[in-house]
Amino acid sequence: MTLIDVKDYSVEIGRSLADRVPPLVKGASQVAVLYAAPVRGHADAVAEALRGAGHAVLPIEIPDAEAGKDISVAARCWDELGAAAFTRSDAVVGVGGGAVTDLAGFVAACWLRGVRVVQVPTSLLGMVDAAVGGKTGINTAAGKNLVGAFYPPAGVVCDLSTLDTLPEDDLRAGMAEVVKCGFIADPAILDLVEADPAAALDPRGTVLPELVERAVAVKARVVSADLRESGLREILNYGHTLGHAIERREQYRWKHGHAISVGLVYAAALGRLTGRLSPEVADRHRTVLELLGLPVTYPADAWPELHAAMRVDKKARGALLRFVVLDGLAEPGTLEGPSDELLVEAYQDVAGTSTGSGGRSLR
Numbered sequence: 001m002t003l004i005d006v007k008d009y010s011v012e013i014g015r016s017l018a019d020r021v022p023p024l025v026k027g028a029s030q031v032a033v034l035y036a037a038p039v040r041g042h043a044d045a046v047a048e049a050l051r052g053a054g055h056a057v058l059p060i061e062i063p064d065a066e067a068g069k070d071i072s073v074a075a076r077c078w079d080e081l082g083a084a085a086f087t088r089s090d091a092v093v094g095v096g097g098g099a100v101t102d103l104a105g106f107v108a109a110c111w112l113r114g115v116r117v118v119q120v121p122t123s124l125l126g127m128v129d130a131a132v133g134g135k136t137g138i139n140t141a142a143g144k145n146l147v148g149a150f151y152p153p154a155g156v157v158c159d160l161s162t163l164d165t166l167p168e169d170d171l172r173a174g175m176a177e178v179v180k181c182g183f184i185a186d187p188a189i190l191d192l193v194e195a196d197p198a199a200a201l202d203p204r205g206t207v208l209p210e211l212v213e214r215a216v217a218v219k220a221r222v223v224s225a226d227l228r229e230s231g232l233r234e235i236l237n238y239g240h241t242l243g244h245a246i247e248r249r250e251q252y253r254w255k256h257g258h259a260i261s262v263g264l265v266y267a268a269a270l271g272r273l274t275g276r277l278s279p280e281v282a283d284r285h286r287t288v289l290e291l292l293g294l295p296v297t298y299p300a301d302a303w304p305e306l307h308a309a310m311r312v313d314k315k316a317r318g319a320l321l322r323f324v325v326l327d328g329l330a331e332p333g334t335l336e337g338p339s340d341e342l343l344v345e346a347y348q349d350v351a352g353t354s355t356g357s358g359g360r361s362l363r
């Protein structure tokens, strides 16, 4: 097992780790286990380990994927905690993909103004990103993750054996966030993917665990330095300004990682067109993502809707849009208040209508 420390807690990475959960909820009489139907088996294993350690378990099944990140679902969880007389010494455990861990963290952050939460991510994306770092929340009609709290977990248990049941499409989607970490901080990730994309996607091989560890290390370093996103943490949002707009336009039926994949190509185009990023590194975004079978294009006629949706991005300041861009490999920076002309030009890379502007500078 590998341990990666975040400021006040650790991320444990290994196989068959259900028994690592009980020590993290020590002192709790009751433990609510939140999960969605596709991971019921994994949640049962965690519940069994908790019962074995003497805890009373309150299983709460929530709707799958983005349908779970809804205020009505959070309210139902709070009703169940209330009915069970859940106290401040009790604990919540989220078992599932990023949607479950985001919701579980939010439920725990608000109940009695904060009870312990332990995250047990079962998707690749949950392990390398969603369950680590304390961003919790739900979606609203206005956009993605617009209501939430920074609420760090008491611990994160990444049981790699759960990935054996993860659908391949979701495994690929998680790789978008891994690749993001490669571009913003750890280019060895990109080298590993390019050397053998099939190995990178094999949950029983040795490459995927290394990618998980590297991506978690990037996230751990960043959130340890800036939990509340007052500066450095914004780099983890690389590719997300357009990505979240796509998710909203698709009414959350697109996988988060798929939307972020397209968003990464867009962010790379912004870097290239402002003369900050070389055409080679910008192109590398598309090639790495394509090697992993991830989407890199989106319809041209969607632009007006996407542009409007980007206005509620959390990095925006008033009417000023702000993007994370690269000044080189592993050199993230900020692009503030880009012109509409630049935004449209960059979108042509995504819409497949680019006229091949190469390294041309456009500010």
Ligand SMILES: NC(=O)c1ccc[n+]([C@@H]2O[C@H](COP(=O)([O-])OP(=O)(O)OC[C@H]3O[C@@H](n4cnc5c(N)ncnc54)[C@H](O)[C@@H]3O)[C@@H](O)[C@H]2O)c1
Binding pocket: 036, 037, 038, 039, 042, 064, 065, 066, 069, 096, 097, 098, 099, 100, 102, 122, 123, 124, 125, 126, 129, 130, 131, 132, 133, 134, 135, 136, 145, 162, 163, 164, 165, 166, 167, 170, 173, 174, 255, 256, 257
């Ligand atoms: N809080 C953060 O910092 C952060 C970071 C990145 C993403 N997110 C959020 O995470 C969500 C995306 O997470 P995701 O990609 O895990 O999607 P998801 O939670 O929707 O899971 C994808 C699908 O895989 C299923 N699944 C998960 N693990 C499984 C397993 N081991 N076996 C079988 N099926 C399994 C889920 O039930 C779901 O159907 C988005 O809501 C995104 O906004 C949050």
Ligand SMILES: O=C(O)C(=O)C[C@@H](O)[C@H](O)[C@H](O)COP(=O)(O)O
Binding pocket: 129, 133, 135, 144, 145, 177, 229, 233, 234, 236, 237, 240, 314
């Ligand atoms: O941890 C972060 O910070 C991130 O930005 C990680 C992202 O991958 C993640 O999707 C996050 O939920 C997006 O946050 P948001 O604040 O833009 O909603």
Ligand SMILES: [Zn+2]
Binding pocket: 129, 177, 240, 256, 260
């Ligand atoms: Zn993300």
